[in-house]
Amino acid sequence: MDQPLAASDDISAAIEQYGDIVRRICFLYLRNQADVEDVFQEVFLKFYLNLTSLETEQHRKAWLCRVTFNLCKDYVKSFWRRNVISIEHLEIPCENETQGEILQAVLQLPADEKELIYLHYYEGLTIPEIARINGENENSIYSRLRRAKKRLKMKVGDA
Amino acid sequence: MFVKYMDQIKAEDALKEKTRQYVEAVSGAPEAAGAAPAAVWHRKSKPLVLHRFREMVTAAVVLAAVFIGGLAYYRMPVSYISLDINPSLELGINAFDRVVAVEAVNGDGLQLLERQQLVNASLEEAVQALVQEAVRQGYIQQNGASVVSLTAVSKKAATAAALQERLREAAHQGLMETDAKAVVYTDGSDPQLRARAHELGLSAGKYKLILLLQELDSELDIEDYRNANIAALILKADSLLPTSGIGNGQTDELQQAFRMVAAAALEIQANEQRMLQNRNAEQNQAEGSGEPLQNREQVRNQADNSAAAEQGQKELGSQPRNQIQASQQKSGQNQPDHEPSKTIRR
Numbered sequence A: 001m002d003q004p005l006a007a008s009d010d011i012s013a014a015i016e017q018y019g020d021i022v023r024r025i026c027f028l029y030l031r032n033q034a035d036v037e038d039v040f041q042e043v044f045l046k047f048y049l050n051l052t053s054l055e056t057e058q059h060r061k062a063w064l065c066r067v068t069f070n071l072c073k074d075y076v077k078s079f080w081r082r083n084v085i086s087i088e089h090l091e092i093p094c095e096n097e098t099q100g101e102i103l104q105a106v107l108q109l110p111a112d113e114k115e116l117i118y119l120h121y122y123e124g125l126t127i128p129e130i131a132r133i134n135g136e137n138e139n140s141i142y143s144r145l146r147r148a149k150k151r152l153k154m155k156v157g158d159a
Numbered sequence B: 001m002f003v004k005y006m007d008q009i010k011a012e013d014a015l016k017e018k019t020r021q022y023v024e025a026v027s028g029a030p031e032a033a034g035a036a037p038a039a040v041w042h043r044k045s046k047p048l049v050l051h052r053f054r055e056m057v058t059a060a061v062v063l064a065a066v067f068i069g070g071l072a073y074y075r076m077p078v079s080y081i082s083l084d085i086n087p088s089l090e091l092g093i094n095a096f097d098r099v100v101a102v103e104a105v106n107g108d109g110l111q112l113l114e115r116q117q118l119v120n121a122s123l124e125e126a127v128q129a130l131v132q133e134a135v136r137q138g139y140i141q142q143n144g145a146s147v148v149s150l151t152a153v154s155k156k157a158a159t160a161a162a163l164q165e166r167l168r169e170a171a172h173q174g175l176m177e178t179d180a181k182a183v184v185y186t187d188g189s190d191p192q193l194r195a196r197a198h199e200l201g202l203s204a205g206k207y208k209l210i211l212l213l214q215e216l217d218s219e220l221d222i223e224d225y226r227n228a229n230i231a232a233l234i235l236k237a238d239s240l241l242p243t244s245g246i247g248n249g250q251t252d253e254l255q256q257a258f259r260m261v262a263a264a265a266l267e268i269q270a271n272e273q274r275m276l277q278n279r280n281a282e283q284n285q286a287e288g289s290g291e292p293l294q295n296r297e298q299v300r301n302q303a304d305n306s307a308a309a310e311q312g313q314k315e316l317g318s319q320p321r322n323q324i325q326a327s328q329q330k331s332g333q334n335q336p337d338h339e340p341s342k343t344i345r346r
Helices: A007-029 A033-049 A057-077 A079-083 A097-107 A111-122 A127-134 A138-158 B002-007 B013-027 B037-075 B107-113 B123-136 B157-178 B191-199 B204-216 B230-240 B252-290 B296-318 B321-331
Strands: B079-084 B088-093 B099-104 B147-153 B183-189
Touching (some): A007 A057, A007 B013, A097 A138, A111 A127, A111 B002, B079 B157, B088 B107, B183 B204, B183 B230, B204 B252
Antiparallel strands (some): B079 B147
16 A cells, blocks of 8 residues: 555546545535536645655545645635635535534634634644644644634534 | 545546646657656656747746836826027927936027036036036026026926926026026927927927917018027017007917017016116216225215116016016006016007
């Protein structure tokens, strides 16, 4: 698995293995199926082009998360999208109303806090690992997480 | 709970398939089995590099366009100033009130512009420098009877009017610094008149005065006044003003022009008269000091003459010319105290 992937089979395997992660990150940021497709394809093209430098699975996963976050943010920031394309209705796979509220609260968090909640609570990455991926100080990650939780609490409480 | 929600989100099979096809299409895969990933990297990196290059080129083009556009806007004259004494010249002024074009309209104008670096100077600096240079080159007579005519040419009448005020101030400032005296005559015009003036090889200011002369005397030939100085044109116009007075059957514009000409002529004559009085007073003083005093009566007469002359000078000198002109324009029928022997017809 940790061997360099070879051409088309490898990219297929990578899409199978990491596709869900990339899709979930896209879900956190993008409201538009076309954007999701663009980012998804771009991420895997980049991944394919950088195969040789991604040696371990952990490294690949961290790299994919980082690249997907960055691309999503670029898309969200894009002047064209911000001003021209209207936000489509978000399809949230929720079982009940409360779940929907929590999910909405997470999605409404600032980009960096949303990213942190996802990596920590879903991907199960530790704070030092997240700090390493982001190239940031652990303490700032801790305080950001604290801030995000407080904000979530407030939002869900209000609702 | 969050984990539970996110678990439900999965990449759709269609999306995966599409992505696989996309990556293969862009990268040229499927590769032959065992192809070195390093080779793939070098070859496949090209689209990205091209992408970046295109962005850089776009950014450079946009920057260049903004820079060139800005420069063109800076260099584009939005109004013109015609300066006439007898040197006639024209200044192009941009939207930032900076001189961006300088053009001599006649030979004297060319002479006046020699050694002058006016491009990028502010409107006021340029006018002051030109007035001072005109004094140095002797285009402004010592007797104060010369006229510095400044005509603001703009599409908007309000802009031209605002420019006139600034031009008047700047010209007075320039005259004051050289201690010279002259009548400052300002007027406004539109670009159409300027274009017609250029066709005839004249400045807008001089052409407007010649048109006024033609209004007063339809047989008058432009060529006769092509090389005349502005003071002569104003005095000539003043002498032709209708004896029936200003205001009978004339347009407002014409009435205004007549009043301006009459006021300027009045000022020219006042300046001449004042200089004459000063000269007489000086002569009297010279005679008085050179000869033994005959009697007390003679001394008193000389003193009275000098005092009267000085008083006259102070009265005129202390009042800015534009105020004189303004008050004369407003006063209508009233004649100022210091009006010379000539009667102004209104």
